[in-house]
Amino acid sequence: MTHSLKMITALGTPLTAEEDLHPAGLEAQIQDQLTHGINGFLVAGTMGLMQLLKDSTYRELVERSVQFNAGHAELLVGVGDTSFVRTRERIRMVEDFAIDGIVVISPYFLKYSQSDLVDYFETLADLSSRPVFLYDLPQTTGTKLEVDTVLQLAKHPNIRGIKCSDHFTTIRPVIDAVGEEFRVIVAQPNLMDVLLQAGVREHLDGIYIVVPEWIEAMVEATLVKDWNRLALVQQDLSALLKLLTTFSTPLFSTVTTLMNERGIPGNFAPQPMRPVTAAEREQLLAHPLVQKVLTGKPITSVEA
Secondary structure (H helix, E strand, O other): OOOOOEEEEEOOOOEOOOOOEOHHHHHHHHHHHHHOOOOEEEEOOOOOOHHHOOHHHHHHHHHHHHHHHOOOOEEEEEOOOOOHHHHHHHHHHHOOOOOOEEEEEOOOOOOOOHHHHHHHHHHHHHHOOOOEEEEEOHHHHOOOOOHHHHHHHOOOOOEEEEEEOOOHHHHHHHHHHOOOOOEEEEOOOOOHHHHHHOOOOEEEEOHHHOOHHHHHHHHHHHHOOOHHHHHHHHHHHHHHHHHHHHOOOOHHHHHHHHHHHOOOOOEOOOOOOOOOOHHHHHHHHHOHHHHHHHHOOOOOOOOO
């Protein structure tokens, strides 16, 4: 389906028991997403747990993602690390692959001023042969990319956009101020229906790996302006997010269970995250919402 909406899935990284890349799991995941109309991927983002991977696994992840995607969807790669030199090495590691851009999270572990961040991103953008996308995730990094900082960085010719995981109100002034050349990609899975109806066209999240059918349904509802159906799917999506983040097991272990049930092999929760126990797995799979996830069918206005 060709349309003006951009739905970008933050891919998980399937691993073997030895925590090497699970190529079959990666291929199955990418094909599953493509089948349901996903037209963008973020590889090695937060969902992909780049920081927990061996360098060799990270490099193979990017190489295999390019291979399995085969040019069907836009392919962005997370490269952000704890320092300038570490991020620079990540860029050098991946920029020879056929990727569409790199995504650079604010450096974490230590705190930096907004001036430091401007220098950091501009210097990386100067040396990168690929378009650079900022990544604002203050909940994890502890450092917020302020509006004035983003607007200053948006002037750089090789900084093409921002992926914002902070609340939408923090990025709205940027949307109002910049032109279409600077892309604002929002990660607001609990507000997708509101934002789609309001005309926000670019969305990204890791939850898409579990329910690509639901994201496809949201796109279809948006294109025909069936706002009731869109809201109903959103209700299911929000309920699923709450379940995944409050269940007794680590989030990535819960996701692993659901992905494996979809027929996508691999472990998406590297150590030290513990796996799901047999009793927890039984409890999770018996949940009515998970049953709905595994059928691939959200509520629609026709069914309601």
